[in-house]
Amino acid sequence: MNADNELIRIEHLQKRFGGNLVLKDVNEHILEGEKVVIIGPSGSGKSTLLRCLNLLETPTSGHIYFEGKDITAKKTDINAVRCQMGMVFQHFNLFPHITVRENITLAPVETHHMNKEEANEEASKLLTRVGLLDKADAYPSSLSGGQQQRIAIVRALAMHPRVMLFDEPTSALDPEMVGEVLEVMKELADSGMTMAVVTHEMGFAREVADRVLFCADGGIQEEGSAEEIFSHPKNPRLRDFLSKII
Amino acid sequence: MQAFFSSLSSQFYISFVDQNRWQSYIKGLGVSFLVTIGALAIGIVIGILVAICRTAHDQKKGRINPLLSVINRICIIYTTVIRGTPMMVQLLINGFVVFVSSRNLIGIAILTLGINSGAYVSEIIRSGIMSIDPGQMEAGRSLGLPYRTVMSKIIIPQAIKNVFPALGNELITLFKDTSLVTVIGLTDLTKAAMQIQARTYQAFMPYLCIAGLYLVCVLIMTKILGTVEGRMRKSERR
Numbered sequence A: 001m002n003a004d005n006e007l008i009r010i011e012h013l014q015k016r017f018g019g020n021l022v023l024k025d026v027n028e029h030i031l032e033g034e035k036v037v038i039i040g041p042s043g044s045g046k047s048t049l050l051r052c053l054n055l056l057e058t059p060t061s062g063h064i065y066f067e068g069k070d071i072t073a074k075k076t077d078i079n080a081v082r083c084q085m086g087m088v089f090q091h092f093n094l095f096p097h098i099t100v101r102e103n104i105t106l107a108p109v110e111t112h113h114m115n116k117e118e119a120n121e122e123a124s125k126l127l128t129r130v131g132l133l134d135k136a137d138a139y140p141s142s143l144s145g146g147q148q149q150r151i152a153i154v155r156a157l158a159m160h161p162r163v164m165l166f167d168e169p170t171s172a173l174d175p176e177m178v179g180e181v182l183e184v185m186k187e188l189a190d191s192g193m194t195m196a197v198v199t200h201e202m203g204f205a206r207e208v209a210d211r212v213l214f215c216a217d218g219g220i221q222e223e224g225s226a227e228e229i230f231s232h233p234k235n236p237r238l239r240d241f242l243s244k245i246i
Numbered sequence B: 001m002q003a004f005f006s007s008l009s010s011q012f013y014i015s016f017v018d019q020n021r022w023q024s025y026i027k028g029l030g031v032s033f034l035v036t037i038g039a040l041a042i043g044i045v046i047g048i049l050v051a052i053c054r055t056a057h058d059q060k061k062g063r064i065n066p067l068l069s070v071i072n073r074i075c076i077i078y079t080t081v082i083r084g085t086p087m088m089v090q091l092l093i094n095g096f097v098v099f100v101s102s103r104n105l106i107g108i109a110i111l112t113l114g115i116n117s118g119a120y121v122s123e124i125i126r127s128g129i130m131s132i133d134p135g136q137m138e139a140g141r142s143l144g145l146p147y148r149t150v151m152s153k154i155i156i157p158q159a160i161k162n163v164f165p166a167l168g169n170e171l172i173t174l175f176k177d178t179s180l181v182t183v184i185g186l187t188d189l190t191k192a193a194m195q196i197q198a199r200t201y202q203a204f205m206p207y208l209c210i211a212g213l214y215l216v217c218v219l220i221m222t223k224i225l226g227t228v229e230g231r232m233r234k235s236e237r238r
Helices: A046-053 A078-083 A100-110 A116-129 A145-157 A175-190 A202-208 A226-231 A236-245 B002-020 B022-059 B066-084 B087-098 B105-130 B134-142 B147-184 B189-200 B204-234
Strands: A006-017 A020-031 A035-039 A061-066 A085-088 A163-167 A194-198 A211-216 A219-224
Touching: A006 A046, A020 A046, A020 A194, A020 A219, A035 A046, A035 A202, A046 A163, A046 A194, A046 A211, A078 A085, A078 B134, A085 A145, A085 B134, A100 A116, A100 A145, A100 B147, A116 A145, A145 A163, A145 A175, A175 A194, A175 A202, A194 A202, A202 A226, A211 A226, A211 A236, A219 A226, A219 A236, B002 B022, B002 B189, B002 B204, B022 B066, B022 B105, B022 B147, B022 B189, B022 B204, B066 B105, B087 B105, B087 B147, B105 B147, B134 B147, B147 B189, B147 B204, B189 B204
Parallel strands: A035 A194, A035 A211, A085 A163, A163 A194
Antiparallel strands: A006 A020, A006 A061, A211 A219
């Protein structure tokens, strides 16, 4: 269990919202370079699990280790940890009052990871990579959903994170825009990035995932390679879930 | 009919031309503007600080920060007391109780109106902050930015933009409320007219004149606010 290249380890993670126990005793790990896809019915706690990883949700109990350090400990500098964890949201959450370029350069400059010129250069490089360099000086509201989500991915990448967390990145998109975002994510996966993806895109999961976690009733009910999960599901809840969506 | 007009022109002469009385109006207007600008500056600073403290407290999840709770309580008491008492009473208290030995009437007026305005501005800005999608804060924090930076670079600029019309309204109200500073003896535009009435027994011309001056100033402010707002909005869609 305690592999050398383990990037994130989750131990006995519990999350309670008021009287509602959303996550009960989750134990999991993510290896360096691994692509983990989390699937499951809505309300199963998969988004909460992902959001606990960078402490957007504070766990009720349990521990999360990032590079061997307990980030749930009180004295942890959470901002320093988050600098190394990029996150992409369902609703993009770009900053509407500044341009695309400023969206990307804001965090690296403010956290002193880069100076203004370096950040600008990095932004241009990343925008070229997703084919949106011509939108650098546009405002987010003038872009399509797919373009906005690609910018959001670039914004997270500009911090040079060690892991990228995707929270249903294509769920708010029009169907014809899903492809362009998945394409960027696949390219990112090929480049060796460690990724944790909550998604309903089973095709993407099949193609990219090293490991698929099936989340239901506040816990990981089954995990395995994409092949095992999709072709030979054992858990009846998983079989039921798959029969509904495929 | 002719008598009426000749009486009007003599009233005009007494109210404005005689002894260069028109200068009193101009000086009074200058004082009104000075008080407005000073109070606005204080009001916005207090308003933003109070709004941030209160939303920081309200949006705090999980652990309770005792210091923040105390500050939040103080902010609530401040807005309750200031919004719950008449501005004229506040002026009288500051002028004749708190700062009774001070002769700096402009300073007292600016401070009192600023503190008063701050209570209203804080609620306006608080509503602006709360109108921002929580996803903005999450996105900022997920990038490793501290709460302070997300607030100042991402949340507040958008909040101000959203509540700009309400802030403009507050500015106009503030400007007109400066007429209340007459009660502590400061010679603003209204006091200037009152003094001229006392000396000349003319009420019609002086009061109509200052009403017109207030109105013109408000119209100019409205125009400027509209232009600024239009410019702020334009930057969004291009």
